[in-house]
Amino acid sequence: MIERVVAELQRILADKGEAPGPISADARLLDGDLGIDSLDLATLVVALEEQTGREPFKAGFRMFTTVGELAALFEAAA
Amino acid sequence: MTRWLHPGFTLVDEHGAAAAAEIEAAAQRLGKELPWRGRAGLAAVDARTILTALIAAETRQCDLFLIRDATSGAEIGHRIEGDLVFELVPDATAGTGLVWLQSSGTTGRPKWASHTPAALRQRIAAGQAPARWLLSYAPGAFAGLQVILSAAIGGHHLVTGSSSDGIADLADLALTHQVTHLSGTPTFWRAFLMALKDATPPLAAVTLGGETADQPLLDLLRRKFPAARLRHLYATTELGTVFSVADGRAGFPATWLGADLAVTDEGTLAVRRDGILRDTGDRVAVEGDRVLFRGRIDAMVNIGGVKIWPEEVEAHLLQLPCLADALVATKPNPITGSILTADLVPAAGVTETEARALVKAHLEALPRAARPAVLRLVPALQIGETGKKSRAP
Numbered sequence: 001m002i003e004r005v006v007a008e009l010q011r012i013l014a015d016k017g018e019a020p021g022p023i024s025a026d027a028r029l030l031d032g033d034l035g036i037d038s039l040d041l042a043t044l045v046v047a048l049e050e051q052t053g054r055e056p057f058k059a060g061f062r063m064f065t066t067v068g069e070l071a072a073l074f075e076a077a078a
Numbered sequence: 079m080t081r082w083l084h085p086g087f088t089l090v091d092e093h094g095a096a097a098a099a100e101i102e103a104a105a106q107r108l109g110k111e112l113p114w115r116g117r118a119g120l121a122a123v124d125a126r127t128i129l130t131a132l133i134a135a136e137t138r139q140c141d142l143f144l145i146r147d148a149t150s151g152a153e154i155g156h157r158i159e160g161d162l163v164f165e166l167v168p169d170a171t172a173g174t175g176l177v178w179l180q181s182s183g184t185t186g187r188p189k190w191a192s193h194t195p196a197a198l199r200q201r202i203a204a205g206q207a208p209a210r211w212l213l214s215y216a217p218g219a220f221a222g223l224q225v226i227l228s229a230a231i232g233g234h235h236l237v238t239g240s241s242s243d244g245i246a247d248l249a250d251l252a253l254t255h256q257v258t259h260l261s262g263t264p265t266f267w268r269a270f271l272m273a274l275k276d277a278t279p280p281l282a283a284v285t286l287g288g289e290t291a292d293q294p295l296l297d298l299l300r301r302k303f304p305a306a307r308l309r310h311l312y313a314t315t316e317l318g319t320v321f322s323v324a325d326g327r328a329g330f331p332a333t334w335l336g337a338d339l340a341v342t343d344e345g346t347l348a349v350r351r352d353g354i355l356r357d358t359g360d361r362v363a364v365e366g367d368r369v370l371f372r373g374r375i376d377a378m379v380n381i382g383g384v385k386i387w388p389e390e391v392e393a394h395l396l397q398l399p400c401l402a403d404a405l406v407a408t409k410p411n412p413i414t415g416s417i418l419t420a421d422l423v424p425a426a427g428v429t430e431t432e433a434r435a436l437v438k439a440h441l442e443a444l445p446r447a448a449r450p451a452v453l454r455l456v457p458a459l460q461i462g463e464t465g466k467k468s469r470a471p
Contacts, residue, residue, distance in 0.1 A: 015438075030273040032246030038269040038382055042413040043451035049409075050452055057412030060294035065272050 001052075001071040008047050009067070012040050025068030048074055080105075080133045081199060084233030086208070090255065091126055092240040098230075101126065105133035112138040115174075119143040122218025125226045125238050132177065136195050139175040143190070146180045146218040179220055181315065191315075198223065201319070202231040209282070212252050213238040214262035214270075221288060221383075225261055234259070249273035252281075261285035263383035264295055265414045271298060278302060287311035287319075288383035289415050290371040293328040300326050314358050315385075320349050329362075329370035346375050382414040384447035391418060391448050400428045400436045405459050406450060420450035421459055430455040 002025050010020035018035055027034060029041055036044075048070075049055055056062065056077035064070045080102065087098040104126075112118050112134055120131045122144035135142035176192040201224075211229040213236065215222035229236035237255045239247050249270060252260065257279050262270065264286050284299055284306045291310035299308055308326050313319040321339075323330045335341065338350040347362045347369075348355045361372040373379075379386050392406040403423040411417040424433040434453060441449040 028272075028275065030245050030269050031249075031275065032244055032273075035244075037244055038265050038413050039446050039451075041269070042382070042411045042417045045413060046409060046411055046417050046419065046451045057410075060292045061268050061298070061412045062294065063271065063298055065275065 001075045002068060004051065005044070005048065005067050005071045005074075008044055008051075009034070009036070012036065012043055012047075016040070023067060025066065025071070027067045028065050029067065029070065030065070045070075054078060080136070081195075081231070082129060082133050082136070082227070083230050086233035087230050087236070089126055089129075089229075089236050089238070091124055091238045093126070096126060101129050102133065104130045105137070108134040109137045112140045115139050117141040117143065119145050121145050122216075123241060125213060125217050125236060128217055128223065128226060129230055132195070135177070136175055141174065141176050141178065141192075143178040144180065144218040144223075146216060179223065180218065198227060199231060202227050209234040209259045210255055210257050211236045211259045212248065212255070212257040214248060214260060214266050221261070228259075245269040245273045249275075249277075252279040253277050256280055258282045259285075261287060263288040264291050265289060265382035267299060268295060268413055271302060274302075281306045284308045285311065285322075287313060289380050291328060296326050296328060314349075314360075317349055317351055317356065317358070327368065329365075329368040332364050332367050332369050335364075335369065341369075344375060345372075347371075379408045379416045379418070381416050381418070381447040384445060386418065386448045388418060391420075391444065391450065394444060395420065395422070395437065395440065398436055398440055400425055400433050402426070403459050409452075411451075414447070417452075418448070418450040419452040419454070421454050421456045423456060423458060 006023045009023055013020040013035065016035070023034070029036065030038075045057065052074055054074050054077040056073040062073060064073055083098045083102060085098050089096045089101065108130055115138070118131070118135060118140055120127065120142060122128055128144065131142055134140075176194060177198060178190050178192050180190055209229070209232070211225060211234055213222060213225050215225060217223070217226060217238070226236065228234070235255075237251050237257060239251055243251075245266075251257070252274075258281060260281055260283070262285075267286060281303045282305065284303050287310065296308065296310070299306075307324065309322045309324045311319050311322045312330070321330065321334070325331075340348045340355060341362055341364070342348050342357055345361050345363070347358045347360050349358060350356070359375050359378070361375050362369050363372050377387055377389055379388060388406040388408055392404050395401060395404040395406065401422055402425045405421040407419050407421075408416045409419050422433060422437060424430060433455060437453060
């Protein structure tokens with residue numbers, strides 16, 4: 001799942017015209033290093049929902065800060 | 079000192095700190111440039127320019143147009159006769175000292191709404207304990223102006239970032255300046271919580287507005303800022319702020335329903351104003367002792383605090399000859415409340431790759447919130463039993 005999150009993030013960054021470097025599971029999504037904002041993160045989540053058919057946020061927002069934590073939410077939503 | 083500034087006000091922005099007296103002096107200089115009872119357009123880029131212009135324009139009884147979408151590159155004192163800015167202002171009566179704010183729409187020209195200086199100042203209370211505010215909203219938006227004026231008129235400390243600052247920069251500013259007051263959309267707050275990492279600014283007031291606040295987010299904020307006054311506001315474009323809820327629970331107490339706040343036969347919330355019950359178009363449901371918001375009765379969708387009409391986005395896409403048809407729908411999203419998705423049917427002879435590239439380029443003309451996050455290329459649209467396209471999530 002982490003690979004899937006990273007691949008989707010890199011696609012979003014490429015769409016924004018940014019050069020996507022390597023992204024680790026510990027990478028914090030909104031701490032400024034990745035260069036994405038809320039709308040990009042919303043796009044990432046909806047793309048992952050479409051690909052996996054899983055909806056970890058069906059009951060509302062849940063806290064996550066890193067790539068790995070987001071991947072774990074999707075894995076747990078199986 | 080004018081009525082826009084309390085002598086104790088200080089502003090900290092990317093240019094450094096400015097005291098009230100400094101902004102006042104800049105306003106006096108600007109006042110000499112502004113036409114008496116004329117009109118001036120201003121690119122509403124930051125709090126400092128907005129405050130300077132508000133003071134100067136009121137002194138000169140000059141109409142002030144705060145331009146958010148600064149396509150014209152208008153600067154302070156720039157006279158707008160014969161200019162593009164002028165064309166954006168169809169029904170303005172010149173020279174009465176009104177402040178004009180621009181709304182953000184899905185497509186087309188932004189709409190203008192006028193406010194008297196007195197009305198803008200009306201709800202702002204001065205003389206409370208000194209607070210340190212951080213501006214999370216666009217400075218020229220109504221919500222942004224309210225935060226700026228709360229700090230300026232109240233004599234507080236206002237910290238602002240630059241327009242290029244992201245959420246991580248705002249989180250850093252909140253920590254560096256030990257911000258005590260912060261107001262933002264639920265979308266802002268979710269991102270802010272994520273960007274704060276383990277640090278916690280000493281927030282005494284946490285305010286949510288512009289979108290429906292959900293219970294999981296309110297619970298997270300309560301846990302992160304246990305000492306803060308947690309409020310969510312209900313406001314509409316037409317009515318302004320209607321009420322604020324301070325008990326940390328989503329929706330509002332059912333006991334508030336009555337003569338001034340009612341549920342219509344269609345299940346929407348109506349608010350009495352000037353003796354007339356006005357339908358807000360916001361659907362509500364009474365669950366136990368709470369009234370909860372359930373989205374819109376019309377096609378409007380709120381994406382991160384920006385009002386979007388999916389049908390307008392669809393009409394924008396259908397301008398493209400490379401598409402035979404398009405369906406723009408909304409999908410619930412944990413970050414921005416909702417997000418748009420688009421099903422696209424390429425015209426005969428157009429490949430998926432071509433269609434995708436043309437659509438992406440065409441969407442650049444729309445505000446980011448209005449651009450569908452998912453573009454699905456499909457051979458045909460799913461048509462509901464009524465023969466209409468189904469936009470439901």
